Amino acid sequence: MDKKYDALFTPWKIGNVEIKNRIVMCPMGGTSLFGWFELTGCGFDKEAAKLFLERAQNNVGLIIPGIAPLRDTFWGKWLWQNPKMFQELKEFMDEIHKTGAKLFIQLTAGMGRSWAITELVGPLHKNTFTRALVKPILDTSHELASPSAQPARWAPDIICPEMTKEQIHEIIEAFAKTAKLCKDAGVDGVEVHAVHEGYLLDQFAIEFFNKRTDEYGGSFENRYRFAAEVVKAIKESCGEDFPVSLRYSVESKLKGFQKGIVPGEAAQEMGRNMEESERAAKYLQDAGYDMLNADNGTYDSWYWAHPPMYMPQNCNLEDVAHIKKFVDIPVVCAGRMEPEDAAKAIAEGRIDGMGVARQFLADPEWITKLIEDRLEDIRPCICCHAGCFNFSSSKGHYNTQDLKDTMGLARCALNAETMQSKKHYIKPAKKRKKIAVIGGGIGGMEAALVCAKRGHQVSLYEKTNDLGGVFIAAAAPSFKEKDKALIAWYKRELRKYPIDINLNAEITDIDALGADEVIVATGATPNKLPVPGFDKGIQAVDFLLGKAEVGENVTVIGGGLTGCEIAYELYLQGKKPTIVEMQDDLITTPGVCLANTSYLRDFFEANKVPVHLETRLNEITDDGVTVTGKDGKTFKIAADNVILSVGYKSAPLASKGRHIHVIGDADKVGNLRSVIWGAWDTCMKL
Numbered sequence: 001m002d003k004k005y006d007a008l009f010t011p012w013k014i015g016n017v018e019i020k021n022r023i024v025m026c027p028m029g030g031t032s033l034f035g036w037f038e039l040t041g042c043g044f045d046k047e048a049a050k051l052f053l054e055r056a057q058n059n060v061g062l063i064i065p066g067i068a069p070l071r072d073t074f075w076g077k078w079l080w081q082n083p084k085m086f087q088e089l090k091e092f093m094d095e096i097h098k099t100g101a102k103l104f105i106q107l108t109a110g111m112g113r114s115w116a117i118t119e120l121v122g123p124l125h126k127n128t129f130t131r132a133l134v135k136p137i138l139d140t141s142h143e144l145a146s147p148s149a150q151p152a153r154w155a156p157d158i159i160c161p162e163m164t165k166e167q168i169h170e171i172i173e174a175f176a177k178t179a180k181l182c183k184d185a186g187v188d189g190v191e192v193h194a195v196h197e198g199y200l201l202d203q204f205a206i207e208f209f210n211k212r213t214d215e216y217g218g219s220f221e222n223r224y225r226f227a228a229e230v231v232k233a234i235k236e237s238c239g240e241d242f243p244v245s246l247r248y249s250v251e252s253k254l255k256g257f258q259k260g261i262v263p264g265e266a267a268q269e270m271g272r273n274m275e276e277s278e279r280a281a282k283y284l285q286d287a288g289y290d291m292l293n294a295d296n297g298t299y300d301s302w303y304w305a306h307p308p309m310y311m312p313q314n315c316n317l318e319d320v321a322h323i324k325k326f327v328d329i330p331v332v333c334a335g336r337m338e339p340e341d342a343a344k345a346i347a348e349g350r351i352d353g354m355g356v357a358r359q360f361l362a363d364p365e366w367i368t369k370l371i372e373d374r375l376e377d378i379r380p381c382i383c384c385h386a387g388c389f390n391f392s393s394s395k396g397h398y399n400t401q402d403l404k405d406t407m408g409l410a411r412c413a414l415n416a417e418t419m420q421s422k423k424h425y426i427k428p429a430k431k432r433k434k435i436a437v438i439g440g441g442i443g444g445m446e447a448a449l450v451c452a453k454r455g456h457q458v459s460l461y462e463k464t465n466d467l468g469g470v471f472i473a474a475a476a477p478s479f480k481e482k483d484k485a486l487i488a489w490y491k492r493e494l495r496k497y498p499i500d501i502n503l504n505a506e507i508t509d510i511d512a513l514g515a516d517e518v519i520v521a522t523g524a525t526p527n528k529l530p531v532p533g534f535d536k537g538i539q540a541v542d543f544l545l546g547k548a549e550v551g552e553n554v555t556v557i558g559g560g561l562t563g564c565e566i567a568y569e570l571y572l573q574g575k576k577p578t579i580v581e582m583q584d585d586l587i588t589t590p591g592v593c594l595a596n597t598s599y600l601r602d603f604f605e606a607n608k609v610p611v612h613l614e615t616r617l618n619e620i621t622d623d624g625v626t627v628t629g630k631d632g633k634t635f636k637i638a639a640d641n642v643i644l645s646v647g648y649k650s651a652p653l654a655s656k657g658r659h660i661h662v663i664g665d666a667d668k669v670g671n672l673r674s675v676i677w678g679a680w681d682t683c684m685k686l
Contacts (some may be wrong), residue, residue: 001371004340008354009345009371010472014062015243015329017188019353020100021061022346023367026050026293026334026357027106027191027247029389030409031066031417033092034085044088047419053092055360056101059367062353063101064245064293066410067108067193069172076139086185093186104245105182108193109171109230111201112128112163113209114299116391118406125158140375141516143332147204148211151257155398157567163200168216168226168638173230174232180522191211191293192230194247195284197305198254198271198298201511205280205590206252206271206298224280228287236615245291247286250277250319253301260301260598263312265606271298278326285327286583291354291361292327294320295335301602306595308338309383309479309601310568310603314341321350336383340369361419379414379489382482385593386673387413393594399565402590413673414486422681429454433686436461436513438653439521440503441469443664443675445490447519450683460499461513462633463506467491470523470665471672473544474562477563477569510654517659517686521679524665529557531557533620537644540566545564552576552639555625557617559586563645564600571609576611578637580617580627591671661686 001009009021033052036043043520052063069076080087096103099406116683117125117140124130125140134140145163146153152158164536169231179190195202202224203209210217216225231244251273254260261267281292296314297304307315316335316639320594322332333345342354362381369378388410399406412418417425433456437448448460466472468487475483510518526539538548540562552575556567559581567577579586586596586604604611614630625640652666659684664675 005343005370005642007343008339010351011344014189014245014328015603016241017102017243019061019102021059022342022353023060023295024332024334024353024355025055025060025061025064025360027064027066027193028357028361029066030411032068032080033065033089033105034068043658044085044092044627047187048410049092051364052103053095054126054364056096058361058365059371062371063096063103064106064191065103067106069108069110069123069177070171071180073143074138075136076142080174080181083181086181088185089182090185097186102188102245104189104191105187106191106193106201106247107174107175109226110143110145110205112144112201113150113160114153114198114203115143117144117152117158117316118399118401118403119397120403122155122158122398132412137363144187144216147217148208150209153198153258154393154583156258156414162212165214165216172229172233173225176233179234179242179502180237180242181241187230187241189245189290190234191245191247192227192234192289195224195227196249196295196303197282198249198252198300199486201230202249202298206254208252208254208270218424220276220279220283220525224283227284231284231288243290244288245293246289248281248284248292249296249298249305250294250316250323251296253296253304254298256300258300260297260303260602261314261528262599262603262606267606270305272410274322277323279329281323282644285329291330291332293334294323295333295355297434300463302378302595303599303602304335306593307383308385308593308596309338309482309600310599311383313320313338316559317341317345317351321345324351348530355635358383358388360414361410362414364418376489376492377499380482380485382414382480382486382672384413384672385596386591386671387411387418390591390593392590392592392597394583394588396587400590405591412647414637414676416677424677424684426450426453427684429456429686432456432514434513435459435517435519435523435686436510437519438507438510439469439523439664439666440464440467440501441521441523441664441675442490442672443523443666443679444469444473444519444521445494446676446679447521447663447683448499449493449497450680451519451686452499454537454683454686456686458497458499459502460494460512461502461505461507463504465492465503467501467503470541473541476544476546478572479531479569482684486527496669507653510660515659517661518654519682520651520653520660520662520666521664522651522666524669525651526644527647527649529646531617531619535646536620537642540643540645541645550575550643553638554578554642554643555580555639556638556643556645557625558645558647559583559611559613560589560645561587561592562645564604566645567609568600568603571607578612578639579604579636580612580615580625582612582614586611586613
């Protein structure tokens with residue numbers, strides 16, 4: 001291992017518990033050992049247990065599973081009322097400890113205004129009759145209970161009820177009882193969720209959300225009282241030596257309701273600013289917390305706590321390192337952390353641990369590979385959130401995530417096996433076949449790998465001189481360094497197997513391949529709009545591949561994800577982009593995480609990038625475009641160039657047949673998740 005990583009592999013202590021190294025697997029929604037979104041009450045989650053055991057066997061120091069609600073979302077049973085769960089937990093802890101790893105259970109008081117109301121649940125709550133009808137199964141008023149009456153983050157037309165003092169005391173008692181059961185089960189500590197990310201305890205702490213006039217609102221001490229009473233109750237129940245970590249946001253990065261402060265923006269902090277955070281960190285330490293597991297943000301500035309690829313690497317490090325100066329307990333920093341930078345910060349005493357989350361989903365062995373100097377073998381997380389946390393929302397819509405997705409978070413768009421081991425797994429083929437894969441994009445490369453791992457004889461055909469397909473263009477922007485690394489990772493993986501790779505090989509006759517099975521992964525082609533001058537525009541792919549130069553003023557037609565990323569890249573290049581979009585919001589496609597979309601929306605607003613919504617393209621001219629706005633008026637937008645990002649249509653080389661399988665965008669235009677998971681669904685059957 002390179003010596004620059006040495007500091008990551010030094011022991012440290014949280015209270016009296018020694019951790020073997022400084023790498024912390026941070027909590028992620030969907031990885032609770034007590035089950036996630038269980039319709040029949042909590043049940044020990046064997047899939048999550050398998051996930052953690054595999055990571056523990058690959059050298060992680062401390063594991064913190066995803067939030068365990070103190071009270072079931074469905075049926076309203078308290079977690080401490082399920083003793084069988086903790087017996088199963090005890091057996092699992094024995095296995096974890098054999099690896100040398102430690103594990104803390106993260107317990108949550110709830111979400112309050114941040115509860116991700118779905119399109120299905122919203123109408124049920126808004127109607128008083130249906131709300132009362134479903135209350136025994138799903139008590140939406142309890143889930144939404146907040147420090148004060150206020151609009152819900154995901155549904156501004158729904159007003160959250162004010163939590164009663166009786167409810168507060170019930171939650172504090174539940175923290176103590178549940179923590180004691182965790183301790184008795186051999187858990188090494190608990191983490192309180194959280195004065196962090198705008199969840200319930202954070203809402204109490206932030207004056208912007210807390211308008212109470214009782215002892216839980218108003219003054220600094222009153223606003224932080226809830227969190228302080230929680231740790232005191234846990235310590236009284238479990239003893240002073242039982243470690244209690246706190247998930248903590250240093251700054252809220254909050255500009256207003258549903259508005260965050262993007263990096264570099266000069267805006268007034270409406271939440272917890274650094275001055276208050278310096279005081280709060282010390283106050284919470286003195287209340288009894290043994291560690292701060294820290295980053296930044298709220299659900300209104302979600303991109304700080306769940307940073308997409310647009311956020312800087314190590315985006316929270318400076319703020320977290322600053323807050324460490326005001327406490328004596330260990331401080332962990334999370335947020336696109338890079339091992340080299342984390343090791344340097346630890347060696348300098350600026351932080352105590354490196355918090356990592358999604359990289360563990362993309363590659364369970366990444367720490368082992370780092371130790372063994374195999375960094376090039378690490379499958380990189382590209383911060384897409386497409387599998388792990390694709391809660392999505394746009395104007396006039398609540399969380400539009402599919403219910404099936406909500407029940408299965410913490411999966412990975414790039415690693416189909418993560419949290420889906422019963423669905424996606426490598427099983428040796430019963431009969432070795434000759435398989436031809438046509439198309440060397442991500443879908444084709446993934447299909448070739450899966451088939452080769454199963455023992456088939458695989459030939460891969462790509463009509464260009466390089467592998468990667470349209471993802472080469474997608475990875476071209478300056479902020480897509482991890483996407484570029486992913487393409488390189490695929491190329492290296494392909495070389496590890498006896499796959500016959502044929503470049504500059506355009507296939508015109510499938511029968512001539514002599515294959516038993518043919519997988520068609522030929523992608524999609526750009527849509528065309530029937531408007532005058534459309535051919536004067538530059539296709540998004542051509543711009544991204546550097547095939548067309550653009551001037552200073554550029555109009556982007558299409559405010560979907562690709563169009564917005566192009567506009568963002570243009571701005572970073574010093575250009576002046578303008579976006580034209582027919583929908584009433586940017587990036588309205590379900591499945592694109594709000595952390596990603598809200599960053600781009602907030603960035604364009606903060607930097608005054610012109611965005612014309614509900615606007616139709618009429619014509620592209622030599623000096624710009626003519627459009628019609630939502631008011632029905634036609635106007636001209638001057639531009640040196642026009643970039644077209646108006647979607648794609650599937651372009652399969654051949655239709656599906658008995659031995660012909662069409663996958664990825666060639667079958668249905670989607671994203672990396674649909675491409676990769678679809679490849680597995682097909683290849684496991686061959």
